[in-house]
Amino acid sequence: MKTYDQIYDELLVLKCQDGDRNAFDELVSRWQERLWAYAYRLLGEKDTAWDMVQETWMTIVKKINSLKHAEAFPQWIYRILSNKCTDWIRKQQAQRQLKENIKEEFKDVKQDRSTQDSKYDALRKAFKQLSSEQRLIISLKYAEGFDVKEISKILDIPEGTVKSRLYYARKQLQGIMGVITNE
Amino acid sequence: MNDFDKEIGNALRKGNHFDSKRGEKLRKEIIQMFDEKLKKVERITWMWIVGTVIVAMMAGSGFSIARDTQGLILFAGLFFIAILTQVLIKLWYWIMNCKLSVLKEIKQLELQVAELKEKNKT
Numbered sequence: 001m002k003t004y005d006q007i008y009d010e011l012l013v014l015k016c017q018d019g020d021r022n023a024f025d026e027l028v029s030r031w032q033e034r035l036w037a038y039a040y041r042l043l044g045e046k047d048t049a050w051d052m053v054q055e056t057w058m059t060i061v062k063k064i065n066s067l068k069h070a071e072a073f074p075q076w077i078y079r080i081l082s083n084k085c086t087d088w089i090r091k092q093q094a095q096r097q098l099k100e101n102i103k104e105e106f107k108d109v110k111q112d113r114s115t116q117d118s119k120y121d122a123l124r125k126a127f128k129q130l131s132s133e134q135r136l137i138i139s140l141k142y143a144e145g146f147d148v149k150e151i152s153k154i155l156d157i158p159e160g161t162v163k164s165r166l167y168y169a170r171k172q173l174q175g176i177m178g179v180i181t182n183e
Numbered sequence: 184m185n186d187f188d189k190e191i192g193n194a195l196r197k198g199n200h201f202d203s204k205r206g207e208k209l210r211k212e213i214i215q216m217f218d219e220k221l222k223k224v225e226r227i228t229w230m231w232i233v234g235t236v237i238v239a240m241m242a243g244s245g246f247s248i249a250r251d252t253q254g255l256i257l258f259a260g261l262f263f264i265a266i267l268t269q270v271l272i273k274l275w276y277w278i279m280n281c282k283l284s285v286l287k288e289i290k291q292l293e294l295q296v297a298e299l300k301e302k303n304k305t
Contacts, residue, residue, distance in 0.1 A: 004297040011290040016217075018283045019224075022206070024217045028210050033201045041195055050205060057213045060222055123194035143187060143195035174187065 002019045003072075010070040017065050028057065034144075035081055041139050042085045044128055054089065060173040075153045078144070082136050084156060126176040134169035141166060228276075232269060239265035 009030065015023030035056060039049035067076055127135060140146045140154060146169050148166070152159045242262035249255045 002293070002297070004294065004301055007290060007293045007297050011287065011294060014283055014290060018280075018287070019221050021214065021218060021221070023249050025210070025214050028213050032210060036201055036206065037196075046202070050209065054209055054212070058216065061213065061216050070290070118196055119190065120194035123191060127191075127195065138191065139195060142192035145192075162191075170188075170191075173191065183224050 006071075006074075009073060013064070013067065013070040013073045017067070017070075031077065033178065035077070037145060038078070038139060039081060039085055041127070041143060042082075042132070042135050043088065048088065052081060052084045055084055064162065072153070074146075075150055078140065078146075079154045082140075086132050093132075111179055122177065123173070129176055130169055130172060133165060134172065137162065137165050138169050139172065208230075228272070229270060235269040237271075268270045 009027070012023045012027045012030075016027060032053070034047075035053050036049055039052045040046060043049050043052065056077065060077065060170065127138060130138065136155065137151060140151045146154065148159050148162050151166075152162045155162070196304045239262050242265060244257060246258035246262060249258055
């Protein structure tokens, strides 16, 4: 069952396709922060996250009329942003070819393990150790709240692949967290 | 969802410090881009319509002064194509407008239903 917000977003998309400037303004206001937070989680750099969000909006401005079903807007917008972020991560990896040392990453985290905030901090750092595909899946599932079917549409991969990637990403995340808590 | 899943969600959602000033600046840029796109589409459409009218007028005048059959057929064909192109463009716009109007009406209705449901819940 669709929520009020989802239906309202769909209406805004239809109005945008009809050339309504105010509707587009509202759509940008409603989605801007969510998109930036998603990009920032994946990339870990504020400025780059802004660039990716800007590029995503540019693509949306160009192609919004080609979106056949307004219901698919959330999946569509996350797919565009995910692709842009993944491309950027791949380029960075090709340029640098370096791997960060997990233990070094967690030096400051281990000092104060008891509080909930430090646990979240550790989780965020563990999250950064995952591959770009795993980060995408974890972020879409747990932070953005999409289900397996929606993630498969966003990333354009079968549902089974989403489930297995989710399973292994979660397992790896648990493994990294285990390394910290055991030490 | 177990505790670890919830913790992942909470950890990822926290720690994002959104710069609203920068967001506002970007929003304005994007809206400007959207405006430019609309204007561009409008300009192209008008240019196309004016172009086809000019071609149709030229073909019409050419047809009236043509002396041989080949010329008559050529100008008549050109006139027909120019008028047909214009009609098709207008028809396409009309269909798109109708389609969007119907879809918007349906969404408005869905929105009202969702609103009523939320009111009933409370």
